[in-house]
Amino acid sequence: MNRTDHDTPATILLIDDHPLLRRGVAQLLELEDDLELAGEAGEPEVGIRLASELDPDMILLDLNMPGMDGIATLKALREQGYAGRIVMFTVSDHEEDVVAALRNGADGYLLKDMDPDEMVRQLRQVALGRMVISESLTALLAEALRSQRNQPAAPDIHSLTQREREILCELAAGLSNKLIARKLDITEGTVKVHVKHLLKKLNLRSRVEAAVWAVQAGVDK
C-alpha cells in the first residue's frame, strides 16, 4: 500500500462543493510531479464512492458542505474502511471543528486561505505520513487541549442524534415544547424526552442554555 516512493506520485482525491476551488487545486497539483489529483467530487456521497473506487493515498475533504457535513463524511470514510490520509481542507478555524476533525481520525487540517506553495509543501508532508495542521491553528489547538482538562464534557453536536439536532434547532428558534411538537407532528411528551436527552448529552441545564449555545455555535443549518 505504500505509494509514497520516489517514482509513483501520491494520488489525491478532492471532495469539495466549490467547483472553482477544485479548479485551483487541480491546476496547482498539475505543476507537481509527485502529487497527482486522482479524482474530484462535489458532493460527499460521490466522494465516499470515489474513495473506495480509487483508493487514493490521501483525501482532501471540505468541512462545510451542504447536506452531509465534513465530519460526518470523515466518519463515513473511516467506517467504510478507508485507511489512507484524510486532510480536512476548510475555511473554518473554529476550535470545535478542528478538534472534532482530529478526534474523528483526520490526519491534517489545512485552511483554504493558505499560500499555494505552502500547501504543496504540507501535502508532501502528508504523503510522507506526517500530520499537518495550519500554523495559525496550533495556538488554538493548544488552547483546546488545555481546556480539555478542565472541561471533560465539551458540548458536541455530533454526539446528538438526527432527531435531537432537529429539536435543538427549533428550540434555538425560541419555540416551546408544545410548538415543536406541533411542528414536527409528535406529542409534547416526546419532545420533552428529546430535550432531556440533548441537555444531558450537551451537559447543559436548561433549554435557554441550549438555545444560546446553539445560536452561538451556529446550529441553525
Next chain:
Amino acid sequence: MNRTDHDTPATILLIDDHPLLRRGVAQLLELEDDLELAGEAGEPEVGIRLASELDPDMILLDLNMPGMDGIATLKALREQGYAGRIVMFTVSDHEEDVVAALRNGADGYLLKDMDPDEMVRQLRQVALGRMVISESLTALLAEALRSQRNQPAAPDIHSLTQREREILCELAAGLSNKLIARKLDITEGTVKVHVKHLLKKLNLRSRVEAAVWAVQAGVDK
C-alpha cells in the same frame, strides 16, 4: 467608460484571501475572450489600491476576509469613487450579509459553490450592467423584503431600562431567575418582574426567545 463593447474584454479585479480560489478563477477567466482578469489581491487594502490604479470594469469581492471585512471594503471602494460593478463573491448565504451587501451598493451576490459555466454566464450579465444574484438566494431575498414590511415593532434594546438590560444579559447567558437574583443580589420575584416587563417591551413570548434574540443582536457587550 463603456468598455463592454465587442472588441475589448471586460476587465476584472479579484479581491479574495484564498490563493487557491484565485487560481481557479484566473484559470476560468483565461478561457474566456470577453472576460479578462486585470488584477488580484489577497488583502482588502491592496484591492482598494488596485481598484483605483486599474479602474477595472468590475470587482469580484470576497465577503469573508481577515481584518477588514467585505462590507467595509465595499463601502471603502464606493467612498473612494469607484463607479464600476462590484459583485460580492462568497460562501455566506446569510440573509443579513446579502442584504447588507446590496444596501451598500453591491451589483451582485454570487455564491462560491456555483458552477463555473454558470459563473461565466453571470459575469457576462454583470458586464452588461445587469444585477446578478445566485439563484438559491432569490427566495431568501424575497423573505427579507417581506419581513421588512410586516415587522413594524422591531425589538429594540433602547426601550429597556438599564436594569432590564442587565437582566436580559444574564438571561442570554442561560441563567435561571433564581441564579440571576443571586448574582444581582435581589429576590427572584423582582427578577420575574423585570423579565415580564422586558418580554412585553420586546414583544417576545418566552425567555428563550429573548435569549436567542439577545445573542443574535449581540447584547452581551
Next chain:
DNA sequence: GCATCACTATACCCTAATGGGTAGTGGTTG
C-alpha cells in the same frame, strides 16, 4: 435466525421554573 443495541416515540408522575396579574413601598426627577 436470534440477541442486542440505538433511536424514536409514547405514557404517567412529580417537582421546579416560568409568565402574568394585582398590589404596595421608596426614591428620583421633571
Next chain:
DNA sequence: CAACCACTACCCATTAGGGTATAGTGATGC
C-alpha cells in the same frame, strides 16, 4: 405632584425538566 423606576410580595396557570417504563423499528453481531 405625577410619572417612572427598582424592588418586594402573593396568587395562579402553564411550562419545563427529570424519573421510570413500554414498544416498535432498523442496524449490527454472533
